Amino acid sequence: MIVAAGRVLTPFEEFTPGYVVVEEGRVAEVGRGIPPRPDQHYPDGVLIPGxxxxxxxxxxxxxxxxxxxxxxxxxxxxxxxxxxxxxxxxxxxxxxxxxxxxxxxxxxxxxxxxxxxxxxxxxxxxxxxxxxxxxxxxxxxxxxxxxxxxxxxxxxxxxxxxxxxxxxxxxxxxxxxxxxxxxxxxxxxxxxxxxxxxxxxxxxxxxxxxxxxxxxxxxxxxxxxxxxxxxxxxxxxxxxxxxxxxxxxxxxxxxxxxxxxxxxxxxxxxxxxxxxxxxxxxxxxxxxxxxxxxxxxxxxxxxxxxxxxxxxxxxxxxxxxxxxxxxxxxxxxxxxxxxxxxRGVLRPGSRADLCVLVGHTPALVLAGGRRVWPGP
The missing domain is CATH 3.20.20.140 (Metal-dependent hydrolases)
Incomplete structure (x- = not known):
């Protein structure tokens, strides 16, 4: 799964815009820019650790x-x-x-x-x-x-x-x-x-x-x-x-x-x-x-x-x-x-616990790579 957003806070670095690749419940990649076909894209969102x-x-x-x-x-x-x-x-x-x-x-x-x-x-x-x-x-x-x-x-x-x-x-x-x-x-x-x-x-x-x-x-x-x-x-x-x-x-x-x-x-x-x-x-x-x-x-x-x-x-x-x-x-x-x-950081190998905030409100939450909000 690829999740992209207008901002990514790792929270030790910022990518504007940026993306995170999730594989088997872990973060596989964190990068700058928007990949060609992300699975989830939030242009106005901020992607952060859960x-x-x-x-x-x-x-x-x-x-x-x-x-x-x-x-x-x-x-x-x-x-x-x-x-x-x-x-x-x-x-x-x-x-x-x-x-x-x-x-x-x-x-x-x-x-x-x-x-x-x-x-x-x-x-x-x-x-x-x-x-x-x-x-x-x-x-x-x-x-x-x-x-x-x-x-x-x-x-x-x-x-x-x-x-x-x-x-x-x-x-x-x-x-x-x-x-x-x-x-x-x-x-x-x-x-x-x-x-x-x-x-x-x-x-x-x-x-x-x-x-x-x-x-x-x-x-x-x-x-x-x-x-x-x-x-x-x-x-x-x-x-x-x-x-x-x-x-x-x-x-x-x-x-x-x-x-x-x-x-x-x-x-x-x-x-x-x-x-x-x-x-x-x-x-x-x-x-x-x-x-x-x-x-x-x-x-x-x-x-x-x-x-x-x-x-x-x-x-x-x-x-x-x-x-x-x-x-x-x-x-x-x-x-x-x-x-x-x-946990608590977006880097390769960390648990894929992610949250996308849109105006300080969670729009997407993944825990261990699973979508837990909104519910499936």
Missing amino acids: FVDLQVNGARGVDFLHCDASSLPRAQRYLASTGTTAFLATLVTSPPEQAEAACRVLQRAAPEAGAEVAGLHVEGPVLNPARRGAHDPRWVRAAVDPEVRDLYRGMSGFLRLVTLAPELPGAHDLVRWLLERGVVVSAGHSDATFEQAQDAFQAGVRMVTHLFNAMRPMHHREPGLAGAALQEGAWVCGIVADGVHVHPAFFRLAYRVLGAGRLALVTDAISAAGCGSGRFTLGSQEVEVGRDGAPRLADGTLAGSVLRMDQAVANAVRWGVPLLDAVRMATATPARAAGLLD
């Missing part, structure tokens, strides 16, 4: 903690319609047996259903109670609790990312234990001081979960985790670009300091995504989506989002980020952070 979302709790009425084989494809199809071709299914703090059951269902997800479940992101249960956000306090655990390692051990091979509060007693030992098993560790739901956060990065933490949210606020005398995250280093920061979680001015600040190589767009979408207003669930918590479009607990606490990744990219551009960098923040940067090295 989006990679590292934080998705659910979508289209499906909460990943409660999903089954019949409901999961509905969420996968919805995510494909937003341009996402791979995502980490995110499980919030919950009873271990519930998380383990959800893991078994998610491991069996059919890739042809839409966006592919590329692994698990477990958010918790080692969270700072003072910064737990919408997580159910009944299931928050200490880093030294044997139940925590038992939970992670049961997800071995599918667990890619863990969010924890690195300042808690025993957290650094847990970080090292996870790293030995190939799991990426992210700091989040944390009350860490600047010094504690720096120590965490030294210990091997390589990401920050939803920068500026569920962490100690930045202060000129105590910058906290957010301030430490903005220092020079190798870690990547996830950020929710919906205009509710983070003000556009702080988003621009993060982009100017970190650049597209260290800032990853995430949606933190919950089951309400794609459903409009109403009442939904985030794990064991009931949330309501009101007039501002943000899911909240009854006390007003933000509880994930209903953000689409194509909207996140459009917002980043609207707030001053060049499209090439906005695309990189939704593709190559998150893919690299999660170790998904054959």
Whole structure:
């Protein structure tokens, strides 16, 4: 298959116009110009890698903690319609047996259903109670609790990312234990001081979960985790670009300091995504989506989002980020952070995960060379 468009963003190079050749589910060629007879041609479109979302709790009425084989494809199809071709299914703090059951269902997800479940992101249960956000306090655990390692051990091979509060007693030992098993560790739901956060990065933490949210606020005398995250280093920061979680001015600040190589767009979408207003669930918590479009607990606490990744990219551009960098923040940067090295980039040999945007809206999405949006 040959797909051609007015612009191709790899996202490290731009071809105007350009094309991609797909063979057996892989990118065979990326080039400049328009071949004589492309199978798909979008003169006004922008051809990019499929989006990679590292934080998705659910979508289209499906909460990943409660999903089954019949409901999961509905969420996968919805995510494909937003341009996402791979995502980490995110499980919030919950009873271990519930998380383990959800893991078994998610491991069996059919890739042809839409966006592919590329692994698990477990958010918790080692969270700072003072910064737990919408997580159910009944299931928050200490880093030294044997139940925590038992939970992670049961997800071995599918667990890619863990969010924890690195300042808690025993957290650094847990970080090292996870790293030995190939799991990426992210700091989040944390009350860490600047010094504690720096120590965490030294210990091997390589990401920050939803920068500026569920962490100690930045202060000129105590910058906290957010301030430490903005220092020079190798870690990547996830950020929710919906205009509710983070003000556009702080988003621009993060982009100017970190650049597209260290800032990853995430949606933190919950089951309400794609459903409009109403009442939904985030794990064991009931949330309501009101007039501002943000899911909240009854006390007003933000509880994930209903953000689409194509909207996140459009917002980043609207707030001053060049499209090439906005695309990189939704593709190559998150893919690299999660170790998904054959995704998020258009080059020979990479997975043929493609998206054509026409006016920031996906017109064609391929996952592994298969058309997943619009549906066949």
